[in-house]
Structure formats: structure tokens, C-alpha cells
Amino acid sequence: MKPGHGEVLLTEGDPRLREDEERLVEAFRRELDEGMWAAVPTQDPETGRRQARMVQDYSQIPHDAERVIFFPRAAGG
Amino acid sequence: MLLVLLTLALLVAALVVPALIEAARRRRSRRPRSRRRRPSELVALGDPGRERRAEQRARELLRSCVNEEEWGMYRDLGFVRVFGRGPGRGGIERGRGGAEGRQTGATLLRGRPPSPPGDEASPQEEPAAEAPRYAYLVYPHKPILAYEPRSRRLLSEYCVEFPDLSDAVTGSRLPDSDDVLAKWMALTGDEGRLLRDANMHLPGRQLDPGRVRRDLWRLEEWERRGRRSPHAPPR
Numbered sequence: 001m002k003p004g005h006g007e008v009l010l011t012e013g014d015p016r017l018r019e020d021e022e023r024l025v026e027a028f029r030r031e032l033d034e035g036m037w038a039a040v041p042t043q044d045p046e047t048g049r050r051q052a053r054m055v056q057d058y059s060q061i062p063h064d065a066e067r068v069i070f071f072p073r074a075a076g077g
Numbered sequence: 078m079l080l081v082l083l084t085l086a087l088l089v090a091a092l093v094v095p096a097l098i099e100a101a102r103r104r105r106s107r108r109p110r111s112r113r114r115r116p117s118e119l120v121a122l123g124d125p126g127r128e129r130r131a132e133q134r135a136r137e138l139l140r141s142c143v144n145e146e147e148w149g150m151y152r153d154l155g156f157v158r159v160f161g162r163g164p165g166r167g168g169i170e171r172g173r174g175g176a177e178g179r180q181t182g183a184t185l186l187r188g189r190p191p192s193p194p195g196d197e198a199s200p201q202e203e204p205a206a207e208a209p210r211y212a213y214l215v216y217p218h219k220p221i222l223a224y225e226p227r228s229r230r231l232l233s234e235y236c237v238e239f240p241d242l243s244d245a246v247t248g249s250r251l252p253d254s255d256d257v258l259a260k261w262m263a264l265t266g267d268e269g270r271l272l273r274d275a276n277m278h279l280p281g282r283q284l285d286p287g288r289v290r291r292d293l294w295r296l297e298e299w300e301r302r303g304r305r306s307p308h309a310p311p312r
Contacts, residue, residue: 001135001138001251001255001258001259007131007134007135007137007138007255037263039262039263039266041141041142041262049144050142050143050144051265051266052142052261052262052263052265052266053266054262054263054266054267054270069138069142069258069262071239071251071255071258071259071262072239072240072241072251072259073239073274074237074238074239074259074263074270074271074274074275075237075238075239075240075274076236076237076238076274076275076276077220077236077237077238077275077276
């Protein structure tokens with residue numbers, strides 16, 4: 001999510017493929033280095049409730065995650 | 078004779094000039110604003126189409142992430158309610174309330190929305206011990222408001238924003254729906270971290286308490302109507 005633009009697709013790929021995964025890891029690190037927060041939309045398998053999971057490392061991304069959303073980190077307003 | 082003519086001329090001028098000035102002022106105020114706008118102001122307006130498209134994309138993204146009833150709330154009421162999370166996620170403390178409500182490790186139970194006060198006959202009534210003890214109202218580009226659902230007591234305002242630090246010159250901000258989604262993700266993903274980063278204030282600093290209470294009433298009515306409707310979204 002980018003201020004003034006809304007949703008912007010950074011990159012996409014299949015994490016099971018090595019080349020794709022390297023690209024995904026690189027994009028992930030770049031966004032976090034720029035101070036963005038990363039969240040993965042998830043769904044509770046028991047209740048079906050949707051929620052988000054904040055991730056700070058690529059390894060924390062659930063294997064079945066379809067997307068990671070980056071957004072500017074929060075600051076006191 | 079000359080003196081008389083001069084006096085008459087002055088008299089006429091004194092009467093006519095103010096009327097002419099007033100007429101000119103009226104004509105200027107009737108002119109469309111756009112004709113008076115300087116080129117620099119036009120540039121500053123940007124592309125309104127781009128903002129509309131960004132907001133449209135943001136709404137779709139929000140819809141794809143949040144729960145169905147939360148999307149319905151935002152679509153119909155303009156805000157989203159998020160319940161406080163469970164232990165270990167650093168929510169606000171029940172009972173202390175107000176600006177003193179910040180703490181970690183509060184015992185808070187996740188659960189379905191509570192029945193509105195006075196609706197004891199509702200089949201969805203839950204035992205009091207399982208009802209969420211506090212919740213947040215998430216508005217676009219306004220503070221997050223914490224409150225107690227059962228008593229509707231307003232607890233505190235959490236002023237938070239998601240600034241684009243790399244583009245501080247233009248000061249652009251997230252589209253409304255992206256701002257709501259960012260707050261929703263931060264609240265459901267790491268409530269304690271978001272509250273720590275926010276500036277906490279007593280209710281009423283930025284959000285009008287009267288308006289918030291009206292919104293809580295609207296939410297209650299919205300949920301009541303939803304329960305009666307055969308097409309009510311799953312809870």
C-alpha cells in the first residue's frame with residue numbers, strides 16, 4: 001500500500017521455485033529495510049475469522065500465504 | 078458659478094463612486110472560482126482520477142482481507158469495529174479505562190460480538206465471561222477509539238497514522254480504505270505494538286464523543302437489522 005497510489009504489486013512468484021523465492025526474499029527485505037511493516041492476511045481454521053499476522057522475517061510467512069501486504073509503519077498522529 | 082459646478086461634480090462623484098465599487102465587487106464574487114485560480118493552484122490539485130482509482134483499489138483490497146461483517150460495516154457505516162485481542166498481545170486493560178488503560182498481558186478473551194445492551198432475548202447472547210471486554214472503532218484518517226461494548230463507555234483515543242517517510246515533501250497519504258486496512262492489520266496482527274506506537278489521549282481530543290456515541294448506536298441498529306435479515310452475514 002503506497003500513499004497516494006493505493007495498492008502496488010511489487011513482485012510475484014512461486015516460493016517453491018528457487019529463482020522466484022530469491023526474488024521474493026529480496027523484495028521482502030527491501031521493503032522492511034525501507035521501514036515498511038509486513039502483514040499476511042490469514043484465516044483461523046477453526047472459527048473462519050480473518051485476521052492479520054505481522055511478519056518481520058521472510059521465514060515467518062506461512063507456507064500457504066498467498067500474499068504479503070506492506071504498509072508504512074505506524075507513527076503517533 | 079464655477080464653484081457651484083465644482084461642488085455639484087464632487088457631490089455626484091461621492092454618490093456614484095461607491096455604487097460603482099459595490100457593483101464591481103458583486104460581479105467579481107459571481108465569477109466562477111476556477112477563473113480566479115492561479116496556475117500554481119491548479120498544479121497542486123493533482124490528478125483526482127488517480128486518487129479515485131487508488132481508493133477503488135484500496136476498497137477491493139480491504140474487502141478481500143477483512144471479515145464479511147467488517148466489510149459490511151465499513152460499506153454501510155464508514156468505520157470498522159475490531160474487538161480487543163487475547164492475552165499476550167498487549168491490549169488495553171479492562172477496568173482501568175481512560176488514558177490509564179495501557180498495559181500488557183491483560184486477560185482478554187476472543188469471541189463473537191456481544192449482544193447489544195438491552196437485547197437479552199437475543200438467541201446469540203453469550204455468557205458475560207466470554208464477551209469481548211473492549212473494542213475499537215477504526216475510522217479512516219482519524220484516531221482509533223477504544224470503548225467497552227457492554228457499557229459503551231469510551232476509553233481512549235489512539236492517534237496513529239501511516240506516513241510515507243520517503244515522500245514527505247508531497248505529504249501524500251494512504252487512501253481511506255488503505256488506512257482502515259492498515260489499522261485493521263496492525264490491530265489484529267499486533268495490537269500491543271500499534272498501541273505502543275500511537276499517541277494515547279482521553280476521548281474527545283479529536284473525535285467528538287457525541288458523534289462516536291451516535292456511531293455506536295448506528296452500529297447496534299445495523300447489527301440488529303442484520304440479525305433479523307435472512308441474508309445476514311455470518312458472524
